[in-house]
Amino acid sequence: MMKRFFRPPDAALFVLALLLGACSTTRGIDEQIRFDPADKTIIYRDQWVQRTPPEVHVRPVSAAPDGLRALFLPFRVSQQISNPNAVGYGVARTVWQTWLSMQIFPSLEFSGDDTPYRRDRAVELGRQRGADMVVGGFVTYLYAGGTAGASQLALQVEAHDVRSGQMIWSMSQSGIIPASQTNDYFLFATKTRLPSDPLHAIAQVIAGDMGKEIQDWVSGATPLTRMQEVDKNVRDVLLPSRDPVPAPRSGQKGGEDAGTGYTPAPSGAF
Secondary structure (H helix, E strand, O other), X not given: OOOOOOOHHHHHHHHHHHXXXXXXXXOXXXXXXXOOOOOOEEEEEEOXXXXXXXXXXXXXXXXXXXXXXXXXXXXXXXXXXXXXXXXXXXXXXXXXXXXXXXXXXXXXXXXXXXXXXXXXXXXXXXXXXXXXXXEEEEEEEEEOOOOOOOEEEEEEEEEEEOOXXXXXXXXXXXXXXXXXXXXXXXXXXXXXXXXXXXXXXXXHHXXXXXXXHHHHHHHOOOOOOHHHHHHHHHHHHHOOOXXXXXXXXXXXXXXXXXXXXXXXXXXXXX
């Protein structure tokens, strides 16, 4: 009986396909392989959002009340760009929709007909709409690289208790989708694909990270979703942390690191 052996190029491609199949199942990276007998094998990989964890500047020290009603305002763009109001509206709506899908608040209204977020008007708007908490923020940096170049977005999100007017949340985060890249090897080449709207993709990911912080406050600590676990594993493999992230300070009284107290409004106050 004649035995059939792989030729060296065939064996290399077979092993490569197995390895890529394992990566796609363990790391969740969307990959596509195009075989062309007349050309080199090309492996397409979807680019992902690179970012650091949210920087939380102010957070509540007491638990959230039940039935919290939140009003979400359009973001204010602090960068000099054309048509900033439309950009702030679009980014804020993406964050709002992401938080809706996460079901962070029992009630979360988007006030699209209001002017961009201003700290001196946010609480009054919340009172007019009968909200318990008002959320707004700033687009502090934005660069749109399209479907070929790098795109970057930085946000600062703030939340105020309507009854007291006190800021109870303040956090910032930035993310970047690198430009499309091609790596050429002997037997194959890899190419990264960018989403059709990179800024929207970055806003969604940042909204998920920030929303998890508030979600843990409203509903208690919750485990990561499957997609959050996959994303964390990919980042740990591709971008290992050089220095450990310091643990949050706890048990301190006084000082700017002690957090902000939050006293729920009495029932029927709004």
